Amino acid sequence: MTQCFEQLHLGVLHGKRLTGQFDGGDISSDGGLMLLAEADHQLRLTRQLAACLHDDRQPGKVRHRLDELLAQRVYQIAAGYEDCNDADDLRHDPVLKTVVGRLPQSGPDLASQPTLSRFENGVTRRELWAMAQVLVEQFVARHADARPKYVVLDFDATDDETHGQQQFAEFHGYYDTHCYLPLIVTAQVDGGPQELLVAWLRRGRCHASRGALAVLRRLVAKLRQQWPGLLILVRGDSGFAIPALYAWCEAQDTPVRYLIGLAKNPRLRALAEPHLQAARAEHERTGQKVRHLHSARYAAQPWPHRRRVLIKAEVTDRGDNPRFVVTNLRGRATGLYALYAARGEMENRIKELKCDLQMDRTSCHRFAANQFRVLLHAAAFMLHCALRQALAGTEWAAAQVGTLQRRLLKLGVRVKETARRVWLQFASSCPLQELWPVVLARLKPLPT
Secondary structure, eight states, X not given: OOOOOOOEEEEEETTEEEEEOSOOOSEESOTXXXXXXXXXXXXXXHHHHHHTSOXXXXXXXXXXXXXXXXXXXXXXHHTXXXXXXXXXXXXXXXXXHHXXXXXXXXXXXXXXXXXXXXXXXXXOHHHHHHHHHHHHHHHHHHTTTXXXXXXXXXXXXXXXXXXXXXXXXXXXXXXXXXXXXXXXXEEEETTOOOEEEEEEOOOXXXXXXXXXHHHHHHHHXXXXXXXXXXXXXXXXXXXXXXXXXXXXHHHSSSOOEXXXXXXXXXXXXXXXXXXXXXXXXXXXXXXXXXXXXXXXXXXXXXXXXXXXXXXXXXXETTEEOOEEEEEOOOXXXXXXXXXXXXXXXHHHXXXXXXIISOTTOOOXXXXXXXHHHHHHHXXXXXXXXXXXXXXXXXXXXXXXXXXXXXXXXXXXXEEEEOSSOEEEEEOTTOTTTTHHHHHHHHXXXXXX
């Protein structure tokens, strides 16, 4: 590794010149990756994902195993290095080498950017399908010993802007940009934290619901194979308001429940108008925001029968704000609408994927390579979720991924390798050091 020993002049302090130099030796700025590595050892996530890949290289010429390449890429993304070019420097990082499974000083360096790029572009569609199945199998395995009462599946689409010659990147009128349109599905068990199940890249000019029913069928089959008779609730915005989805949910032996937003139309507005009139009168009298919740029976033209629609008649200083949700659930409209509105928490998961982990860095030309990248970012997100779960009972249990990166991962550490040990020497003044024994105790590997 080429080092720069040019002195940096940083000013004067109490009459003494401040001088910097990049010659500190084997020091890493990402000591907290050790915690994510422990989470990975518990989940066996990168190991299972790598097992989906076929290696057709000549064994005698292999310097970087597929499991090492995949782990290196996932850990880099988890630490905030989403750009593959960063590997040219990070391949020497002693902590990254350690978590991938190589000795920090005597072990060979990790893969460079060209090697990782060839790796990303060599994945096949069949391998991508197998990797996508791992995300679902991981979810089932985490709750295999439980007897959940219900699972909530949240469906959402998000724009993934493209800026080059990526395959199937198309102009989407709603987002007013060239993009992909990934489908994201999360799951909640008995009201617990949202867990990622599906991160599926789709071409840019497609409807938000494209493929959603096929994904739902497979998820329901997998979940009810593990837990027969499980109550499953599907939530989504108006992009998923398609009759085929309602009909399939209702036709199951144990019906799948749904809460799906509906786009406004003249007929729905007419149903809401009496309630809006009452809300307007109350708003004029009190000057406060007014929200009334009701339900009615409604059938759009393609529907074979009427279905229950929740009506939110809301009036604010900005005017009327009606909303509509179709459902096959019973119960009071107030409680059901609150249950539907809770799906907004999924926006925070998408925010973490896109803003903290840069899931939309889909800059490869091949569509399959970009789908592979999305799955790598999904794996990084799952490791952060496992770390967040290990922080249960602390003030960091609900921390965003970006906060975990800054406070727990970005820790300076000096690495020293001796004949019998690898020493990780963190700063004595390191904040949150009291959390490390707690987290490590909770991240013990599960029995095989």
